Amino acid sequence: MKLASVPAAVPIALTQCAKTFRGTRVLEPLDLHIGAGETLVLLGPSGCGKTTTLRMIAGLETPDAGGRIAFGADDVTALPIEKRQVGMVFQSYALFPNLTVRGNIGYGLKIRRVPAETVRQRVDELLGMMRLTAHADKPIDQLSGGQRQRVALARALAVQPRVLLLDEPLTALDARLRDALRSQMNTLLRELGITTVYVTHDQAEAMELGDRIVVMSAGRIEQIGSPREIYYRPANRTVAQFVGTINRLAGERRDGMLTTTGGAVPLPAGSTHASPAHEIFFRPEDAYLADPAHAQLRGHIESTAFLGERTRLTVGGAAPDALLIDVAGRVELARGTPVGISIAQDALIALS
Amino acid sequence: MNSITASLQPAAKPRPRLRLPGARTWLAAGQWFVTLLLCAFLIVPVVMSIMAGLTVNYFKGVSSGLTLRWLAEVWTQYHGSVFLSLEVAAATLVVTLLTGVPAGYVLARSKTRLSRIIEEFLVLPIALPGLASALALLVVYGGFTVFRMSVAFIVVGHVVFTLPFMVRAVAAVCASSDLRTLEEGAASLGASFLQRFVTIVLPNARPGIVAGALAVLTLSIGEFNLTWMLHTPDTKTLPVGLADTYASLRIEIGSAYTILFFIMTMPLLVAMQWLGVDATGQRSAAKKRVTASSSKSPQP
Numbered sequence: 001m002k003l004a005s006v007p008a009a010v011p012i013a014l015t016q017c018a019k020t021f022r023g024t025r026v027l028e029p030l031d032l033h034i035g036a037g038e039t040l041v042l043l044g045p046s047g048c049g050k051t052t053t054l055r056m057i058a059g060l061e062t063p064d065a066g067g068r069i070a071f072g073a074d075d076v077t078a079l080p081i082e083k084r085q086v087g088m089v090f091q092s093y094a095l096f097p098n099l100t101v102r103g104n105i106g107y108g109l110k111i112r113r114v115p116a117e118t119v120r121q122r123v124d125e126l127l128g129m130m131r132l133t134a135h136a137d138k139p140i141d142q143l144s145g146g147q148r149q150r151v152a153l154a155r156a157l158a159v160q161p162r163v164l165l166l167d168e169p170l171t172a173l174d175a176r177l178r179d180a181l182r183s184q185m186n187t188l189l190r191e192l193g194i195t196t197v198y199v200t201h202d203q204a205e206a207m208e209l210g211d212r213i214v215v216m217s218a219g220r221i222e223q224i225g226s227p228r229e230i231y232y233r234p235a236n237r238t239v240a241q242f243v244g245t246i247n248r249l250a251g252e253r254r255d256g257m258l259t260t261t262g263g264a265v266p267l268p269a270g271s272t273h274a275s276p277a278h279e280i281f282f283r284p285e286d287a288y289l290a291d292p293a294h295a296q297l298r299g300h301i302e303s304t305a306f307l308g309e310r311t312r313l314t315v316g317g318a319a320p321d322a323l324l325i326d327v328a329g330r331v332e333l334a335r336g337t338p339v340g341i342s343i344a345q346d347a348l349i350a351l352s
Numbered sequence: 353m354n355s356i357t358a359s360l361q362p363a364a365k366p367r368p369r370l371r372l373p374g375a376r377t378w379l380a381a382g383q384w385f386v387t388l389l390l391c392a393f394l395i396v397p398v399v400m401s402i403m404a405g406l407t408v409n410y411f412k413g414v415s416s417g418l419t420l421r422w423l424a425e426v427w428t429q430y431h432g433s434v435f436l437s438l439e440v441a442a443a444t445l446v447v448t449l450l451t452g453v454p455a456g457y458v459l460a461r462s463k464t465r466l467s468r469i470i471e472e473f474l475v476l477p478i479a480l481p482g483l484a485s486a487l488a489l490l491v492v493y494g495g496f497t498v499f500r501m502s503v504a505f506i507v508v509g510h511v512v513f514t515l516p517f518m519v520r521a522v523a524a525v526c527a528s529s530d531l532r533t534l535e536e537g538a539a540s541l542g543a544s545f546l547q548r549f550v551t552i553v554l555p556n557a558r559p560g561i562v563a564g565a566l567a568v569l570t571l572s573i574g575e576f577n578l579t580w581m582l583h584t585p586d587t588k589t590l591p592v593g594l595a596d597t598y599a600s601l602r603i604e605i606g607s608a609y610t611i612l613f614f615i616m617t618m619p620l621l622v623a624m625q626w627l628g629v630d631a632t633g634q635r636s637a638a639k640k641r642v643t644a645s646s647s648k649s650p651q652p
Contacts, residue, residue, distance in 0.1 A: 058540060060536055060539075060540075080539070081536070081539045081540050082539045082540070082541075082543055082544055083542075085542070086540060087540070088540035090536070092530075093537075094536060094537030096534060096537070096538070096552060096556070098552070098555035098556055107538070107541050107543075108541030108543075111538075111541060111542050111543045111547055111551075155537075155541065156541075158541075159542060165540075
């Protein structure tokens with residue numbers, strides 16, 4: 001499974017990289033440092049600038065004047081993509097329909113005038129690694145989606161890139177295949193140890209694959225952090241709402257408690273704010289059903305959604321906004337049932 | 353006559369099962385009738401023309417007998433035009449390939465206003481009568497006698513007229529976002545512009561190039577307006593010769609000439625149709641192969 005002579009991983013540094021398309025700023029100046037061998041995921045809704053950022057690292061777009069991109073000690077800002085020695089997997093894979101699987105994987109090596117025998121060996125090695133040996137001489141249009149994705153990855157790795165860039169590589173696949181390939185991709189990226197930038201709008205992909213996640217929205221970075229940091233300590237509402245589901249408790253602060261429609265919740269220590277109006281957030285899985293007499297909040301079931309391993313309850317009357325609470329899958333509650341809710345103290349999230 | 357009976361038969365057949373043919377049957381019969389009538393309207397003159405070229409005496413009709421005499425006569429008199437036309441078409445094709453393919457690619461890639469203007473100018477020779485383009489060429493280059501007397505002059509005219517067809521066909525393929533992404537893919541693997549153009553753009557733009565090439569050949573062989581203005585007695589192409597025969601010889605010879613023309617252009621038209629289907633059908637053909645191979649080895 002190991003590839004021969006994997007080049008040493010290089011760090012990537014973006015300094016004040018902005019991008020303007022026809023007078024419209026699509027990316028605010030951003031600074032980003034990606035460690036050698038790290039897998040960094042750019043996560044955000046479409047149009048947030050994540051793909052533009054990736055294309056700037058690839059060399060398919062140039063940053064506005066003043067922006068600088070460096071791979072290790074090399075300033076690559078002025079280099080076009082073909083000189084940057086990157087491996088790129090496109091969302092549509094961009095496999096060459098005029099070549100076979102073998103031709104596609106060996107393309108980059110042939111372009112570099114690597115001797116034919118070496119090309120053959122290296123392609124064979126990659127075919128084996130990606131479990132494509134049986135399909136080596138097929139044209140691209142005879143492959144399934146998952147096979148195409150593996151060809152695209154093999155083709156990008158064949159040239160021993162300094163940096164691996166993946167633009168939504170799993171988006172074109174159906175859900176079940178996506179889940180399977182996601183964990184394979186995870187294993188592969190850990191094994192390769194190559195500096196990787198991975199663009200996705202799928203938070204599950206981001207969580208599983210990213211050493212760090214960069215959450216972007218509207219052309220700027222909202223937060224950079226490990227998957228756990230992003231999930232449990234979101235920097236702001238945009239991040240909290242984009243990553244996972246979050247509930248809002250709005251009310252008034254009194255004596256270290258937040259009093260809202262259906263009861264009161266003790267506030268975490270150290271949260272000092274001048275105004276009495278206050279709000280606090282929590283994840284659906286951090287609340288639990290409790291005896292209404294002793295629960296922090298009281299409400300009633302508005303609707304339930306059975307999702308298999310869990311049931312998601314929509315509880316009304318407990319707070320100004322309906323609350324989503326996850327309970328075990330086997331819990332069955334009728335509409336209108338009065339319920340009590342308590343929230344783990346350390347799970348409350350304060351957002352500015 | 354044939355068509356009418358043929359179209360009525362299906363309407364009559366279902367009678368044992370249905371007492372009266374339904375409205376849909378009548379509608380279908382009506383559609384067939386109109387379609388066949390229109391086809392006949394267009395095809396009958398063609399057939400008549402071909403027949404005229406094969407009858408001994410057109411005014412007496414087919415009863416005077418069929419002959420290949422006229423065809424032979426046309427061949428001895430005008431075979432030079434046939435070869436000249438083929439040469440002109442080939443030369444035109446070479447020039448349009450060498451200029452039109454890169455031009456189509458660049459125009460498809462470039463988003464500047466200038467390229468849009470150039471695109472419009474390229475189409476002008478189609479919009480203008482060929483006579484006008486020819487006159488312009490004569491006014492400017494007519495003085496260069498050697499050039500003006502040579503076949504090259506006609507080739508230039510044909511290139512002016514056919515280039516937009518090549519450029520358009522190539523530009524349409526190159527403008528697809530697919531091809532653009534393929535190029536980016538090749539670039540990411542280290543291919544320089546020239547390497548990308550040769551290994552990725554040209555092979556994947558082939559349907560457009562082939563379509564353009566066939567259009568250029570057919571148009572060049574059939575071009576009359578412009579050629580008629582530009583030709584000299586030594587550079588008489590096939591259509592110009594056709595006009596000659598119509599104007600000065602018996603109708604049987606003119607018609608025999610038409611047959612000759614048919615023989616030359618029909619294969620091109622058929623090839624165009626065939627490849628035109630193939631340009632999109634390439635995938636359907638490939639899909640057939642997929643199903644064939646997947647039946648042998650189930651794909652994960």
